[in-house]
Amino acid sequence: MLLYLAVFLITFFCMEFMAWFSHKYIMHGFLWVLHADHHKKDHDSWFERNDAFFIFYAVVSMGFFVLWQQHILDVGLAIGLGIFAYGWTYFLVHDIFIHQRFKLFRNANGKYAKAVRRAHKMHHKHVGKEQGECFGMLWVPMKYFKN
16 A cells, blocks of 8 residues: 555656656647647637647546556556646646636635746746746745745
């Protein structure tokens, strides 16, 4: 049981690196065409092309569930759940808390909440794919904790 919990937690925390890496080098790189609308203030729709990125990680997560279910990878369930939990957390923090796609968590004003908002605001300050900063989500550089 401890092994599965450890694998789940390691997977969850490794996903922060994966989010940073894919955001910096894929979304702001060769797949900017899908991510660019996320950096525009005006949208034609509630959905963005950027929303397609969740499908990739959902498929990866489901793949690990299948590997576990087929008795190919014993820790597949823990890995799949770790990816899923990070995706759910990302959705809550990025889409709901920061971008207010649903009007929830509007009054969250703790130090961490403010730092997350500041870092993401700095990321969106750059409308092009170059010269970006703060590509992660849950790990926030210390400079954004200053009042």
